[in-house]
Amino acid sequence: xxxxxxISVWQLFCVLLLSRLLSTLTFSPVGAEKINTSDxxxxxxFAAILIFLFSIPLFIQKHFFPGKDITDxxxxxxxxxxxxxxxSYVLCFxxxxxxxxxxxxxxVGTIVFPNNDxxxxxxxxxxxxxxxxxxxxxxxxxxxxISLVLFVGAFLFIMITMADKVDPVNLSPVFYEGVKxxxxxxxxxxxxxxxxxxxxxxxxxxxxxxxxxxxxxxFAFTVCAELILFFVFAGLGDFALSQMFPVxxxxxxxxxxxxxxxxxxxxxxxxxxxxxxxSLLLYMQSELLQKSFSRKWNKLYVLxxxxxxxxxxxxxxxxxxxxxxxxxxxxxxxxxxxxxxxxPSVILVAALMKRRGKRAKNS
Amino acid sequence: xxxxxxxxxxxxxxxxxxxxxxxxxxxxxEKNILYxxxxxxxxxxxxxxxxxxxxxxxxxxxxxxxxDNLLVTEQVVAPIMDMREMxxxxxxxMAYIRDRISSGIDQKEDYSLDDAITDVVSxxxxxxxxxxxxxxxxxxQGFPKRAIDNAQTEVQERGAQEAFVESFKxxxxxxRRRVRSPVVRFELQEVGATSKTRVCVCYFADRAxxxxxxxxxxRLKKAKLDMVLGTGYLRPFxxxxxxxxxxxxxxxxxxxxxxxxxxxxxxxxxxxxxxFAMIVPYLFAxxxxxxxxxxxxxxxxxxxxxxxxxxxxxxxxxPGLYVAICTFHQELLxxxxxxxxxxxxxxxxFPVMAEAIFIHFLYEIVREAGLxxxxxxxxxxxxxxALVIGDTAVSAGxxxxxxxxxxAMTAISSFVVSKIYYPVSILRFAFMIIGGLAGFYxxxxxxxxxxxxxxxxxxxxxxYVAPFAPMHIGALWRDSFWRLGWKTLGKRELQxxxxxx
Numbered sequence: 046x047x048x049x050x051x052i053s054v055w056q057l058f059c060v061l062l063l064s065r066l067l068s069t070l071t072f073s074p075v076g077a078e079k080i081n082t083s084d085x086x087x088x089x090x091f092a093a094i095l096i097f098l099f100s101i102p103l104f105i106q107k108h109f110f111p112g113k114d115i116t117d118x119x120x121x122x123x124x125x126x127x128x129x130x131x132x133s134y135v136l137c138f139x140x141x142x143x144x145x146x147x148x149x150x151x152x153v154g155t156i157v158f159p160n161n162d163x164x165x166x167x168x169x170x171x172x173x174x175x176x177x178x179x180x181x182x183x184x185x186x187x188x189x190x191i192s193l194v195l196f197v198g199a200f201l202f203i204m205i206t207m208a209d210k211v212d213p214v215n216l217s218p219v220f221y222e223g224v225k226x227x228x229x230x231x232x233x234x235x236x237x238x239x240x241x242x243x244x245x246x247x248x249x250x251x252x253x254x255x256x257x258x259x260x261x262x263x264f265a266f267t268v269c270a271e272l273i274l275f276f277v278f279a280g281l282g283d284f285a286l287s288q289m290f291p292v293x294x295x296x297x298x299x300x301x302x303x304x305x306x307x308x309x310x311x312x313x314x315x316x317x318x319x320x321x322x323x324s325l326l327l328y329m330q331s332e333l334l335q336k337s338f339s340r341k342w343n344k345l346y347v348l349x350x351x352x353x354x355x356x357x358x359x360x361x362x363x364x365x366x367x368x369x370x371x372x373x374x375x376x377x378x379x380x381x382x383x384x385x386x387x388x389p390s391v392i393l394v395a396a397l398m399k400r401r402g403k404r405a406k407n408s
Numbered sequence: 409x410x411x412x413x414x415x416x417x418x419x420x421x422x423x424x425x426x427x428x429x430x431x432x433x434x435x436x437x438e439k440n441i442l443y444x445x446x447x448x449x450x451x452x453x454x455x456x457x458x459x460x461x462x463x464x465x466x467x468x469x470x471x472x473x474x475x476d477n478l479l480v481t482e483q484v485v486a487p488i489m490d491m492r493e494m495x496x497x498x499x500x501x502m503a504y505i506r507d508r509i510s511s512g513i514d515q516k517e518d519y520s521l522d523d524a525i526t527d528v529v530s531x532x533x534x535x536x537x538x539x540x541x542x543x544x545x546x547x548x549q550g551f552p553k554r555a556i557d558n559a560q561t562e563v564q565e566r567g568a569q570e571a572f573v574e575s576f577k578x579x580x581x582x583x584r585r586r587v588r589s590p591v592v593r594f595e596l597q598e599v600g601a602t603s604k605t606r607v608c609v610c611y612f613a614d615r616a617x618x619x620x621x622x623x624x625x626x627r628l629k630k631a632k633l634d635m636v637l638g639t640g641y642l643r644p645f646x647x648x649x650x651x652x653x654x655x656x657x658x659x660x661x662x663x664x665x666x667x668x669x670x671x672x673x674x675x676x677x678x679x680x681x682x683x684f685a686m687i688v689p690y691l692f693a694x695x696x697x698x699x700x701x702x703x704x705x706x707x708x709x710x711x712x713x714x715x716x717x718x719x720x721x722x723x724x725x726x727p728g729l730y731v732a733i734c735t736f737h738q739e740l741l742x743x744x745x746x747x748x749x750x751x752x753x754x755x756x757x758f759p760v761m762a763e764a765i766f767i768h769f770l771y772e773i774v775r776e777a778g779l780x781x782x783x784x785x786x787x788x789x790x791x792x793x794a795l796v797i798g799d800t801a802v803s804a805g806x807x808x809x810x811x812x813x814x815x816a817m818t819a820i821s822s823f824v825v826s827k828i829y830y831p832v833s834i835l836r837f838a839f840m841i842i843g844g845l846a847g848f849y850x851x852x853x854x855x856x857x858x859x860x861x862x863x864x865x866x867x868x869x870x871x872y873v874a875p876f877a878p879m880h881i882g883a884l885w886r887d888s889f890w891r892l893g894w895k896t897l898g899k900r901e902l903q904x905x906x907x908x909x
Contacts, residue, residue: 187877
């Protein structure tokens with residue numbers, strides 16, 4: 046593992062964008078709050094604004110503590126706080142790994158292999174992700190860049206081949222039931238996955254100015270999400286709301302000449318993106334464990350995290366993810382607020398106060 | 409387990425002996441001759457010619473097969489014998505001879521007997537004079553060698569046809585002839601405890617990163633090897649730390665490619681006795697480029713490169729995808745194609761995965777046989793292979809016809825990307841197995857793993873998958889799949905180390 050390796054902020058935001066797009070692909074209206082299809086479009090804009098607001102601690106971290114991740118900042122307050130924050134982030138990332146893996150299992154189990162036992166696929170994925178995580182952040186960054194290009198290419202191809210199936214008549218009027226449904230969907234979209242927490246840990250690994258890359262990432266997310274939702278709802282109409290994976294359902298409409306199944310491209314992009322996200326999460330867990338304990342056992346940490354995820358997912362299949370999704374929006378928002386906003390804010394405020402106190406003492 | 413294997417290996421090998429401190433040339437001639445005979449044994453090709461230079465006893469020692477006898481007579485023996493007014497003191501006498509004979513750049517003074525022995529077996533004539541504490545070596549090599557021939561493995565349509573040969577100096581001359589500039593550097597090193605193989609690091613002094621050149625030289629120096637008989641011996645010492653199926657050290661047999669690589673700031677490594685040069689750092693994208701791309705118009709270069717890339721994808725993934733589709737995802741085939749394929753596959757006795765592995769394995773056997781056999785027999789092997797596999801196996805119902813089409817397409821595609829034939833053929837088998845076990849899901853995961861593996865490789869600071877990741881728009885625009893025309897491309901030169909992370 047290349048502990049001291051660095052990537053550019055553009056690569057970092059490519060990987061984070063890919064991770065967020067995965068959550069858009071796995072968007073499932075089944076079990077979520079029922080809202081009109083068109084209300085999802087403004088919700089993406091609102092979600093972007095919310096993400097920007099939730100990013101404020103990240104900007105503070107980058108500005109006041111350049112070259113330090115959130116656990117390093119916590120170390121300036123107290124080594125114990127650093128360890129506690131590291132372990133809590135490890136648990137948080139472990140949870141996100143389980144959620145990502147559960148979603149992948151659900152997708153593979155229902156779409157790719159409806160009649161097979163999914164344990165083999167989970168084992169393969171975790172084994173591959175463990176190997177990828179041991180290769181370090183440089184490899185993850187580079188694969189993220191290439192995969193983003195493949196992802197966008199696959200999606201554009203599907204959009205082109207199904208353009209004739211898209212009909213704006215399928216869309217319902219915007220804000221028909223007021224702004225509230227859109228705001229609820231926005232909160233759901235913004236808190237579905239914790240890229241800002243990933244960034245708080247990965248920032249010191251990224252070289253370059255964050256502002257432009259961040260803005261480009263947020264803009265790309267908004268455009269991509271709007272496009273994906275437009276094709277889903279203009280292609281399927283209200284039928285999309287009854288689909289477990291509406292993005293895949295709409296991709297099945299794509300056809301060109303005698304070739305009818307271009308959804309396979311989307312399936313490929315989906316599996317690859319999930320694999321990269323799981324690798325990234327395992328890598329971050331290993332990095333944090335190295336900071337808390339010994340740097341010597343980096344590969345062992347990846348292996349342990351992978352095994353733990355595997356055991357939970359294989360033996361308690363669905364349980365963890367089920368309660369995460371069944372717990373509803375409020376539980377997800379709380380988890381998100383705690384790790385993306387509350388914990389970093391508390392640590393940053395404490396670190397800034399300590400720094401000010403030290404300066405006052407010195408002067 | 410590892411310890412046991414190591415022990416088993418140790419029982420049949422011995423460690424390479426550490427280099428002994430050099431023995432200085434003795435003042436007594438007899439002692440020197442004894443040392444030579446002790447080290448060289450009773451080899452019949454070593455000639456010891458005793459003579460007198462003035463009043464001093466002297467010996468000329470040479471390797472008969474390695475020297476040009478005419479040169480020895482004309483450039484060494486005759487001038488020495490014709491010398492008049494020679495000083496009497498042995499060392500002054502040696503200096504006098506040295507100053508009056510010029511037999512090429514190899515002429516040198518040796519103060520160590522071990523160096524003198526190396527010179528003798530390298531084709532130099534060594535002169536020892538009784539009482540002198542150093543000897544003189546004259547470069548009069550004349551060993552048998554192959555003439556410069558056409559390239560065999562990198563055939564070009566419009567490029568130069570010359571290829572490197574085994575002779576080290578000829579290869580240097582082939583490069584020098586193409587770039588008549590003082591910026592070209594050829595730095596010599598010796599590798600191999602026993603073989604003492606000469607290795608030359610070639611680069612453009614104004615373009616190559618000096619840190620990279622130092623690192624290459626240092627790694628070659630640290631290479632603990634007994635014999636170096638080919639470029640493959642040294643490749644592992646120059647590759648990235650990450651174990652990868654693809655190599656970050658390129659190989660070429662063409663001097664024009666070597667020059668083009670050096671012009672981009674890379675280093676080319678020539679190994680004595682090998683008609684192939686190594687290129688470092690070598691990027692993945694270069695596997696799809698050839699010298700012809702630069703001799704054709706840019707649009708054709710783009711077409712050829714895209715063609716090669718698709719050939720690469722076909723040769724790696726097509727059999728695996730076929731297995732995955734036939735085993736798990738039949739719905740992906742158009743209806744008419746599905747019907748034909750199902751009919752064909754239903755009459756074969758093996759599962760699709762076993763059939764694919766078997767037929768590809770058979771193909772590799774035929775290919776290997778055709779490659780190693782004499783050309784006349786090679787054709788016979790091809791005919792037998794084509795008849796047995798292509799016709800009889802299908803008509804006997806052992807193999808389905810679509811599978812045969814897949815094999816044929818894969819084989820032809822893999823020849824298009826011949827530079828990476830070996831990793832591609834291994835990956836093909838891996839994807840067939842994973843496609844048969846985990847279908848499309850497994851293939852995507854496998855693709856991800858290969859992608860990660862390639863992306864983790866960094867060769868002397870340059871990412872293996874550059875300029876695609878990290879993405880360098882300038883390099884992508886200049887010369888990747890697309891290349892600019894010479895009017896633009898020729899104005900500035902690419903510097904490979906600028907692609908560093």
